[in-house]
Amino acid sequence: MKSAKEIFDIRFFVRLGCIAVIIALAVFLYFFGKQRTLYVDNWSTEIDGTSYRAVDWAMVKVDDGKEQEYSPRQRRGLQLRGTEHTIYITTEDDNFNEVVLDPVTFTLPSDNSIISLPALVAGLDAEKSIQPFIPEPSPVQAGSAEAEAPAVDEFGSMTSDF
Amino acid sequence: MRKELNAAAVRKFAANNIVPIIFIVLCAVCIPIAGYSGTYLVDQIITRIVRNSFLVLSLLIPIMAGMGLNFGMTLGAMAGQIGIIFITAWNVVSIPGLLLAAIIATPIAVLLGWFCGKMLNMARGREMITSYMISFFMNGVYQLVVLYGMGPVIPLSSDQVILPRGYGVRNTIDLLNVRKSIDNFWSIKLFADENGAGGITIPFLTIILIALLCIVIIWFRKTKIGQDMRAVGQDMEVAREAGIKVERTRILAIVISTVFAAYGMIIYLSNMGTLNTYNSHSQIGMFSIAALLVGGASVSKASIKNVFLGIILFHLMFILTPQAGKNLIGQAQIGEFFRVFVSYGVITLALVLYEIRTRREKAESARNLALSQEATA
Numbered sequence: 001m002k003s004a005k006e007i008f009d010i011r012f013f014v015r016l017g018c019i020a021v022i023i024a025l026a027v028f029l030y031f032f033g034k035q036r037t038l039y040v041d042n043w044s045t046e047i048d049g050t051s052y053r054a055v056d057w058a059m060v061k062v063d064d065g066k067e068q069e070y071s072p073r074q075r076r077g078l079q080l081r082g083t084e085h086t087i088y089i090t091t092e093d094d095n096f097n098e099v100v101l102d103p104v105t106f107t108l109p110s111d112n113s114i115i116s117l118p119a120l121v122a123g124l125d126a127e128k129s130i131q132p133f134i135p136e137p138s139p140v141q142a143g144s145a146e147a148e149a150p151a152v153d154e155f156g157s158m159t160s161d162f
Numbered sequence: 163m164r165k166e167l168n169a170a171a172v173r174k175f176a177a178n179n180i181v182p183i184i185f186i187v188l189c190a191v192c193i194p195i196a197g198y199s200g201t202y203l204v205d206q207i208i209t210r211i212v213r214n215s216f217l218v219l220s221l222l223i224p225i226m227a228g229m230g231l232n233f234g235m236t237l238g239a240m241a242g243q244i245g246i247i248f249i250t251a252w253n254v255v256s257i258p259g260l261l262l263a264a265i266i267a268t269p270i271a272v273l274l275g276w277f278c279g280k281m282l283n284m285a286r287g288r289e290m291i292t293s294y295m296i297s298f299f300m301n302g303v304y305q306l307v308v309l310y311g312m313g314p315v316i317p318l319s320s321d322q323v324i325l326p327r328g329y330g331v332r333n334t335i336d337l338l339n340v341r342k343s344i345d346n347f348w349s350i351k352l353f354a355d356e357n358g359a360g361g362i363t364i365p366f367l368t369i370i371l372i373a374l375l376c377i378v379i380i381w382f383r384k385t386k387i388g389q390d391m392r393a394v395g396q397d398m399e400v401a402r403e404a405g406i407k408v409e410r411t412r413i414l415a416i417v418i419s420t421v422f423a424a425y426g427m428i429i430y431l432s433n434m435g436t437l438n439t440y441n442s443h444s445q446i447g448m449f450s451i452a453a454l455l456v457g458g459a460s461v462s463k464a465s466i467k468n469v470f471l472g473i474i475l476f477h478l479m480f481i482l483t484p485q486a487g488k489n490l491i492g493q494a495q496i497g498e499f500f501r502v503f504v505s506y507g508v509i510t511l512a513l514v515l516y517e518i519r520t521r522r523e524k525a526e527s528a529r530n531l532a533l534s535q536e537a538t539a
Binding site: 022025026029030032033034035036081111 | 249252253254255256257258259261262265266339
């Protein structure tokens with residue numbers, strides 16, 4: 001029987017270290033590679049009892065994405081990767097002069113979130129401007145659940161592509 | 163005398179390479195009938211080489227260790243699929259997603275490979291049929307886990323992956339988030355038209371990964387454990403006498419093969435862009451083995467050269483036969499059936515040829531022994 005000294009030798013700790021590094025890498029990859037959806041919303045809204053009117057015109061860019069133009073009552077979904085994001089907003093004042101707002105950095109509270117553009121333009125905190133968003137489920141058609149039920153083929157099918 | 167020697171050499175070469183020769187003839191006949199352009203064929207071949215090489219290369223190490231064709235590579239494919247299911251459910255995308263899938267698949271593949279290796283040590287001499295049966299057995303376990311475990315036992319809640327009933331994984335999973343992530347990371351297109359369509363795409367990163375695996379296999383053969391595996395493959399008893407831990411070496415060969423198969427499956431699925439949850443893995447073992455045998459490998463001998471030649475010939479036939487069938491008699495389905503029976507047929511032919519060759523070698527060595535005994539008497 002091996003003694004404790006033989007079991008917990010240098011090799012044991014090297015292996016333990018390797019496993020720890022791999023687990024840390026997996027955790028990093030999970031957060032770095034996870035994709036979430038952010039809806040940028042330019043509808044009039046009310047947050048904490050204050051009303052915010054839709055912005056007449058804005059150009060919005062999130063992280064390194066494409067800059068997009070927003071008109072009132074417009075909402076677009078963006079796919080974002082990583083944990084921390086930055087939104088860049090350019091809008092116009094009452095005299096139609098272009099105003100570049102300070103970039104706002106934020107984290108997403110859930111897999112699907114919505115950010116209010118009017119609230120951000122009015123200077124509300126990013127945390128208060130973002131809320132979890134639950135899209136309405138699409139109606140399930142009759143028979144679709146049965147059609148989705150797995151058909152297990154005992155021997156597999158060799159006629160498909162390889 | 164010289165003519166006789168040449169004829170004997172040609173006969174020997176033909177006998178040793180009968181399967182690739184049949185395939186070269188088949189492809190040569192099908193190419194003009196199918197009528198595809200050279201650019202299209204080369205593009206398709208490159209796509210299929212990058213898609214399948216890793217899987218087929220995973221078969222080399224067990225052959226080196228004398229364990230024959232590892233039908234148990236299906237177990238590795240299952241591990242790879244489980245990794246892919248997880249990252250799709252968690253919505254981890256692109257290359258980080260594939261790396262995470264590989265990290266998830268590795269311990270599962272090691273465990274399954276160790277189990278398979280243990281079983282194969284118990285069924286020494288009948289490794290291929292045993293590994294084939296193990297793959298069926300584990301397929302049942304996989305289906306149980308995926309069909310009933312995922313959802314209630316293993317917490318996954320993604321609508322993209324889990325069935326509307328709340329448990330079990332969907333029949334088909336769309337892998338849009340990881341599709342061609344490795345291939346598109348660094349690729350160039352040659353001979354494309356003005357709109358960027360057509361041409362030949364060369365995915366450098368995937369090619370580098372495959373080249374790295376080839377280098378690892380070549381290096382591995384020269385290491386102590388690689389030499390041990392070759393010794394075990396040649397004669398187990400002699401290897402044991404030489405102090406090699408035969409059982410441990412054989413288990414290691416299967417574990418390495420299973421882990422490589424898991425990575426190969428991840429590359430394959432990312433290239434395909436869809437996961438057929440309940441069938442993908444069961445096809446993969448058969449096709450990979452058939453491709454290796456088409457390249458001229460046998461149950462006891464296989465090299466990297468066989469892998470690439472096999473993939474090129476086998477997949478060339480895959481690409482050509484449906485179109486050739488359609489052009490000949492108006493039905494693409496005939497080509498589909500043709501390639502299915504050819505896949506099974508080539509495995510059967512290779513097994514039969516191996517058996518004939520082994521018997522012939524045994525008879526020859528017995529004859530030589532008898533002759534030398536007569537001479538000494």
